[in-house]
Amino acid sequence: MENPNIIEDQESMLSFEAFRDSVLHDYRIAVESREASLLGRREVLTGKAKFGIFGDGKEVAQVALARYFRKGDFRSGYYRDQTWMFANGVVTIENFFSQLYADTNIDNEPMSGGRNMVAHHATPNTDEEGNWLALAEMYNSASDMAPTAGQMPRALGLAYASKLFREVPVLQDDKFAPLSNNGNEVCFCTIGDAATSEGHFWEIINAAGVMQVPLAVFVWDDGYGISVPTDRQTTKGSISEALQGLQKEEGTNGIDIYQIKGWDYAGICETLDHAIDKIRQTHIPAVFHVQELTQPQGHSTSGSHERYKSAERLQWERNWDGLKKMKEWILENAITSEEELDEIHVNAKKLVKESRNRAWEKYAQPLIAAKGQALQVLKEANLGGLADLIDALEKNREPLKRDILHTLSLALDLLGKNSNNSPIAHLYEELKTQYHTQYDSFTHNETSKSALLVPRNKPHYSAQPEKINGFEILNHYFDQLFANNDKVIAFGEDLGKIGDVNQGFAGLQAKYGEERIADAGIRELSIIGKGVGLALRGLRPIAEIQYLDYMYYALEPLADDIAGLHYRTVGKQSCPLIIRTRGHRLEGIYHSGSPMAMLINSLRGMYICVPRNMVQAAGMYNTLLQGNDPGIVIECLNGYRLKENLPDNLGEITVPLGIPETIETGSDITIVSYGSTLRIVSDAAKRLQNIHNISCEIIDVQTLLPFDIHHFIVESLKKTNRILFVDEDMPGATTSYMLQQVIEKQQGYKWLDAAPRTLSAKNHRPAYASDGDYFSKPNEEDIIETVLDLMAE
Numbered sequence: 001m002e003n004p005n006i007i008e009d010q011e012s013m014l015s016f017e018a019f020r021d022s023v024l025h026d027y028r029i030a031v032e033s034r035e036a037s038l039l040g041r042r043e044v045l046t047g048k049a050k051f052g053i054f055g056d057g058k059e060v061a062q063v064a065l066a067r068y069f070r071k072g073d074f075r076s077g078y079y080r081d082q083t084w085m086f087a088n089g090v091v092t093i094e095n096f097f098s099q100l101y102a103d104t105n106i107d108n109e110p111m112s113g114g115r116n117m118v119a120h121h122a123t124p125n126t127d128e129e130g131n132w133l134a135l136a137e138m139y140n141s142a143s144d145m146a147p148t149a150g151q152m153p154r155a156l157g158l159a160y161a162s163k164l165f166r167e168v169p170v171l172q173d174d175k176f177a178p179l180s181n182n183g184n185e186v187c188f189c190t191i192g193d194a195a196t197s198e199g200h201f202w203e204i205i206n207a208a209g210v211m212q213v214p215l216a217v218f219v220w221d222d223g224y225g226i227s228v229p230t231d232r233q234t235t236k237g238s239i240s241e242a243l244q245g246l247q248k249e250e251g252t253n254g255i256d257i258y259q260i261k262g263w264d265y266a267g268i269c270e271t272l273d274h275a276i277d278k279i280r281q282t283h284i285p286a287v288f289h290v291q292e293l294t295q296p297q298g299h300s301t302s303g304s305h306e307r308y309k310s311a312e313r314l315q316w317e318r319n320w321d322g323l324k325k326m327k328e329w330i331l332e333n334a335i336t337s338e339e340e341l342d343e344i345h346v347n348a349k350k351l352v353k354e355s356r357n358r359a360w361e362k363y364a365q366p367l368i369a370a371k372g373q374a375l376q377v378l379k380e381a382n383l384g385g386l387a388d389l390i391d392a393l394e395k396n397r398e399p400l401k402r403d404i405l406h407t408l409s410l411a412l413d414l415l416g417k418n419s420n421n422s423p424i425a426h427l428y429e430e431l432k433t434q435y436h437t438q439y440d441s442f443t444h445n446e447t448s449k450s451a452l453l454v455p456r457n458k459p460h461y462s463a464q465p466e467k468i469n470g471f472e473i474l475n476h477y478f479d480q481l482f483a484n485n486d487k488v489i490a491f492g493e494d495l496g497k498i499g500d501v502n503q504g505f506a507g508l509q510a511k512y513g514e515e516r517i518a519d520a521g522i523r524e525l526s527i528i529g530k531g532v533g534l535a536l537r538g539l540r541p542i543a544e545i546q547y548l549d550y551m552y553y554a555l556e557p558l559a560d561d562i563a564g565l566h567y568r569t570v571g572k573q574s575c576p577l578i579i580r581t582r583g584h585r586l587e588g589i590y591h592s593g594s595p596m597a598m599l600i601n602s603l604r605g606m607y608i609c610v611p612r613n614m615v616q617a618a619g620m621y622n623t624l625l626q627g628n629d630p631g632i633v634i635e636c637l638n639g640y641r642l643k644e645n646l647p648d649n650l651g652e653i654t655v656p657l658g659i660p661e662t663i664e665t666g667s668d669i670t671i672v673s674y675g676s677t678l679r680i681v682s683d684a685a686k687r688l689q690n691i692h693n694i695s696c697e698i699i700d701v702q703t704l705l706p707f708d709i710h711h712f713i714v715e716s717l718k719k720t721n722r723i724l725f726v727d728e729d730m731p732g733a734t735t736s737y738m739l740q741q742v743i744e745k746q747q748g749y750k751w752l753d754a755a756p757r758t759l760s761a762k763n764h765r766p767a768y769a770s771d772g773d774y775f776s777k778p779n780e781e782d783i784i785e786t787v788l789d790l791m792a793e
Contacts, residue, residue, distance in 0.1 A: 020335050026067075026087070026265070027330065028344050030059035030323055033083040035352040036093050037297060040100055040118065044301040048360070048398070049100045052118055052301040055082040057294040058220055060322035061260075063087050064268040065218065068276040069188055072181055074537070075141040076155035077190040078148075079119040080220055084190075088139045091121055093352055097359035104438040106570050108362045112143070113438070113570035120144035124572035125536055130449030130628050132538045134178035136185070142536060143569045145560055149198035153525050153557045155189035156204050157533015157541075159213035162186070163283055164539070168515045170486040179538040186214045186279050187533070194225020196239045200525055200556075207526040208285040209246050209255045215285040216276060220262070222293040227308035240289035248284060256286040262293035263325040294321050364398065370431060371399045374408055377423040385414045401435045442571040443605050444629050449574070451607060451627025452706070457654040459615055459647035470614035471640040473650070474504035477618040480651035482512045485625070489534055491518040492527060492544025492580070501546060502582065502640045524553035528579070532562055535577040540625060548583025548634055549593040555602060562630050563605035574628040578621065584676040584728050585773055586637040589765040592773065594675070597733035599632065600704050607631035607657055608705040610674040615644055616702070619655035626654070636676040658706035660713055666697035669722040669787060672713060672738055674701045677726055677778060684783035694791060704734065707741050714746040721753035722790055728761045728777045735760045754793035759786050 037054035044052040055062070058080050066087035069075070075084070085091040095109060096118065104114035111122045122143035126132055142154055165171050166183025191201065196219060208215045219239055223230055231237040240259050248254030258275055260268050271288075279286055294317040298305030306314065318324075327341055371393060378390050393399070393407050408428040412419040419425050444450065468476075481488055490505065496519035499506030509517040520527050524545055531543030545554050558579070565575050586592040599608055607629055611617040617635050624631040647653060663678065664685060673681050678700055685696035697716050701707060717723050723742065725735040735758035742748045743756050759778050766776035 023265075023330065023335055024340075024344070026063035027326060027341070028348065029066075029087045030063050030083060030326065031344055031348040032093060032351060033059045033062075033086055034296075034323055035348045036082065036086075036096055036355075039352055039356055040097070041297055041301055043097070043100060043356070049118070050102065052100065053079050053299070054297065055080040055119060056296045057222055057317075057322065058262065059083045060265050060326050061218075061220070061262045061268055061290050061293065064265055064272060065188070067269065068272045069139065070186075071139055072136040072185040073140065074158040074185065074187045074533075075121075075139075075190075076151045076158055076187055076533075077121070077141070078144055078151055078192065078195075079117070079146065080192065081121065081144075081190055082119045085121050085141070090123060090139050090141060093355040094359045097356045098363060101359060101363040103359070103363040105362065105366075108359065110572075112568050115439070115568050115570065116144065117146070120146075120568075122569045122573060124569070125538070126447075126449075126572070126574045126628065128447070130445060130447035130574065132179065135537060136178055136181050143565055143573055145564075145568075147556065147560045148195040149191060149200035150556065150560050151189060151191065152198075152200040152204040153529025154532040154536065154561060155187050155215060155217070155529070156207055156211075156213065156526055157530040157535075158187035158537060159208065159215035159285070159533065160211060160530050161534050161537040161539060163211070163213050164489060164515055164534070166283070168489075168513065170516075173486070183214075183283075184280055186216055186276060189215060189217045191217065191219055192225065193219050193221035193223075193230060193239060194228065194233050197225070197233050203523050203525050204529065205243065205246065205255065205285075205287065207521065207523055209248070209253055210521065212253055212283050213285055214279045214283045216279050217285070217287045219287065219289050220293055221289060221291045222262075222295045223313075224295070224299075224305075224308075226299045227305075238289070240287065243287060256284055258286060258288045260288060260290055262290045263320055263322040265322075265326045265329060292320060296321065367399050367401065367404070370401070370404050371396070373427055374404050374431075377427050378407075378411055381411070381415070381422065381424060383414065386411055389414075401431070405432055405435070442569075443567050444607075445566060445574060445627060446571060447628070449628035451624055451629040451631065452657055452709070454623045454626045454654050454656065456656045456659070457619075457622075457649070457652055459619070459653050460649045461645055461647055465645040465647070467643045468646055469640065470636075470642050470644055471503045471506075473614040473618065473644050473646060474635075475499075475506055475508070476646065477614075477621070477650050478505055478508055479511070481621070481625075482508060482516065484651065485540065487538070487540040488542065488625070489516055489518075489539055490542040490544065490580075491520050491530060493520055493522055493546045495519060495544050500544065504640075524550055525557060528554045528557045528562075531577040531579070532557060532575055535575045535630070536573065540576060540578075542578045542580050542621075545579060545581040547591055547593075547637075548581050548595065549590050551581065551595070551599065554579075555598070558606070559602040563603040565605070566629075567605055575630050576624070576628045577630045578624050579630075579632040580621075580635070581632065582635040582637045584634075584636055584638070585766075585777065587770075587773070588768045592637065592766045594728035594761065594777075595733075596704060596727065596729045597737060600734065600737060603632070604705065605630075606705065607703060609633045609655075609657070609703050610701070611635065611655075612663075612675060612678045612700055613639055613642070613644055615647060615650070615653065616655055618650055619653035620657075620703075622652070623654045623657060634675065638676055655702060657703045658709035659703075660699050660701045660708050662697060662716070663700050664696065664698040666695035666720065668695045668720055669724060669791065670697045670699060670713065670716040670720045671724045671726060671783075671787075672699045672701060672742070673726040674704070675728070677728055680778065680780055681726055681783060684780045684787070687780070687784055688787055692788065694787060696787070701738065704737070707738070708746070711746045713742050714748045714751070717742065717748045718751045721751055723748065723752070724757045724759060724783075724786060724790060726759045726778055726783060728766075731758075731760050731763055733760065754790055757786060757790050759783065
C-alpha cells in the first residue's frame, strides 16, 4: 500500500503511541460503523424498521476525511456519510438506530425527530429561541435530503459565505466572530459518483471554479449508480478525467482535482493533509475522486446487488474491502497485533447491539404504554363487541401509533351514540392530538423570530410627498437597507454593475461593493444555492431570479431543500433566504408568466408575497428580514415605471403576512386578487359603478402563503354575498386555491347568494405583445362581463 508512514505529516502525533492510538481510534470507528450498517439492514429485513440505506464500504475514506473537518466547517452531504458523522461526534450509533426506527422523540433522534430516513444528518444553526448559534465553534452539517445531487447548490453557498466573511469589510467586525473565523471555514460536500451525471453537479462545479470558494467535493465512486455501471454514467468512465478541462492552472481560475483510493487510509491522509489546508488558505475549490470503493450490502434494503454484479466483481469487492485493507496495513506496519484488532471487532459488535437495544427500548416504551392505556379503557367499557379488538391489540407486540388509533376508532364505531364522552373517546382525541403534533409542526418558525409576528408599520407621507417611479422607490429602499444592515447580501443576473434589468439596484454596487451587491452568471440553481448557504450561515441574502418564468430552473432546491428544511429538522435549522423576482404582465411567452400555483403547491414552508406596488414590496422585504423564515417577493413587472408616493419611513415600513387589505370598499360583490391584476380590477370596478351601479369591494390578498390567516375575506362576503377570484395564473390554479381557502376553509359557502366564480388567464402561455396580453390574460372587459353574469344569477 502507498505511503505507509503518515507520522511525519501529523504535527499532533508527537510519539508513536499517539500515532498508534489515533489510527486505532479511526479503525474502531470504521468497524463500529460497518457493524451498524449490517445490523441496521437486519432490522429492516426483520420488519422493525421501514427502509435502510447505509454507508458501508466508505468507512476508511470517511474516518480519514473526518481528521480534517474542523469546527466551523460545514458538511453538505448525503445518506452515505454515517462514518464521518460518528467520527466527529455529530451523531451516536444509538441516534442512528433511533432514526432508523423513526423515533419522534428529539432527545433520541435529534436530527429530524423521526421525519427523515436513516443516515440523514443535521446540526442546529439556531437555538430554541431562534437566535443564531456560535457556528464557528461547532461541527456543522446542513440537513440531508435524498434527491441526487440536491446537496450541491447549497454547498456552493456554504463555501461562498467563507469568501464573504474574509473579503467584505463590514463582515470583519467582531460581532460576526461567532459565525466565522475570518472565512477559514471549508464546505465539505459528498456525492455519489453516479449523481455527478446530474446537471446540478456540473453547474455548481463550474460556478465554484469561477467564484473561487473553499469547497471540497468528495465523489464516492463504488463503480455503480444502483445497478448501472460507471461507464454508462460518465464520459471516459471517470468523473476526474471528465473534469480535466476545469483544472486550475497558473494565471487562471478553476478547480484542483485529486484521485485517491478509497481503501488507502495512509494515502488519503497524506493527500488531504496538504489539499484541505490549501483550500482553507487559498479558497481554491477541489474535487476528490475517491475511487475503488465497495458497497458490501448493495444500494439499499430494497434489493440485492447480486442481481447486477458479476461473481468476479463481488469477489473483487471482498478482496478490496476498505476495512480489510486497513487491517492489513496496520499489521504490515506493526502498529498493533491481530489480537487487539480482533478485540476491536468483538467490542464493536457488542457496542452496536447495545446501542440498538437502547434505541429500540426508548422507541418502543411509549408505544407499549399507549397500548396499555388503550387496552385499559377498552376493557373498562365492558362491551362484548370489543373482545376481538382487545384480542388483536394484545397480540400486537410491536404496535405502531396508527394501530392504536385505528383500534380506538373502531371501538368508537361500535359504541355509536354513546361514544362521545367515553374514556375511549377522550383517549383517542388525546393520542391523536399528541401524534399529529409530532408530525405536523415546524413547517415555519415557531419562535419569536417568526415572520408572522412582525406587526404592521404603515407608510407615513409628508403633506406633499415626492412622486417617483416604482423602480426608484426600490432603489431608495435598497440603499437604506444596505446602509443599515451589514448582514444583507444581494446577487443575481445583471444585478450588480447595471443595477438589475429594472434599475432597482442602480448605482448601489459602486456604493456598497462588488461582493455585497454582486452579478451572477446565468445559473439559477447556483443563485438559489448561494442564497441557501449564506442563510444557513447567519447572513441575510436576497437572491434574485430575474423573471418569474425562470423559477422553473430554480424550483428543485426551493422545493426539496429550503421549503422543507425547518420541518425536517424539527425547527433546528433556519434558512432566512429572500428570493426576489418579478412577474405577471409584460411581453411574451417566457417573460410574462404567472405560475403561482406551481409555487404555492411546491413551496409550503416558504412565504409567498405578491405586492401590488413597490412600496408594498419594500414593506414585505422588511417583514421577512425581521424573521427567520424564507420567502419569495414577486414584484410586478409592469409596475416599475408607474408613479408612487415616496414614504418618509420607507426603511421601516412592514406589511404583515397573511393579512389582506381592502383597497376599495363596496356592497354588491367581493373581488379578490393580487399583484398586477388589481389595477385592471380597479378600472373595471369604476365602470361597473358608473355604468351599471354595481358596487365592488376589492381585496388584495397581499400574500398567498400564508393566506388570510384571520379570515378577513369571509367578512366581506357576509356583506356582499357574491365573490369573484381573479388572477393571471392558469384555469384551476391559484384562483381555485383562493376559492378553496375562502369557500371551504372559511366556510364562505354559508353566505353565498350566487355560485362563486373564478377568472384566470387562458389555458396557454401568454402571447407576445399588447394584444397577446389582452387576449391571454383577464382584461377589463372580461371582469365586467363576469361580474354582470354573476350579478344576474
